[in-house]
Amino acid sequence: MAQILAIDYGKVRTGLAVTDDMQIIASGLTTVATTTLLDFLKDYTxxxxxxxxxxxxxxxxxxEASESEALxxxxxxxxxxxxxxxxxxxxDERFTSKMAMQTMIDSGLKKKQRQNKALVDEISATIILQSYLYNK
Known part of the structure; x- marks a missing residue:
């Protein structure tokens, strides 16, 4: 088996998450500037x-598709x-940002840490990946 890579695409930043090779565990990978996303993926793959x-x-x-689908x-x-x-x-990524924020609160992150939008994007990608693994 191989990894599954989840992408929470954004206009400015994109959150990434991956599975292990057995496709059991979803983990946050990183957040990259969207302008460098394809280069990052080429290197990673x-x-x-x-x-x-x-x-x-x-x-x-x-x-219906949201406005960001155009991007x-x-x-x-x-x-x-x-x-x-x-x-x-x-x-479907509805509510992943809200779920990411709740995850950050539940894990005890301070308010300043929860304002890190890159972390929110990475956690959102992990939630997308977890939902796929759960439903596959």
Whole structure:
């Protein structure tokens, strides 16, 4: 088996999470500037065996795509171009930011630490990945 890499794509920053090679445990990987995301993924996939990309799918409460989908769709096209051998699946990411904030509160992080948006993005990617593993 190989890793699954989850992507919580954002306009400025993108949170990343990965599984272990047995695809049992989801762990936060990092947060990268979105402008350097493809370069990061190229480097990462040369070092690690990634068999699937999960990309968060932002939806509104009525199940329609949110405004940020207009940014994600072109990214997915580029991702397919650069990594044609790695399939891409979409995962509903509604409420992941709120869940990430609650996770930070529950884990005892101070208010200053909870304001770290990069950490929120990384935790959100981990939640996306965990939900996929739970439902697969």
């Amino acid at each position: 040369t070092k690690e065996n990634v068999e699937l990309f999960l990309v968060g799918e932002p939806k509104q409460m009525n199940n 994600i769709a072109p990214f997915i096209s580029r991702l397919r171009t650069f990594f044609p051998q790695i399939p891409i699946k979409r995962v």
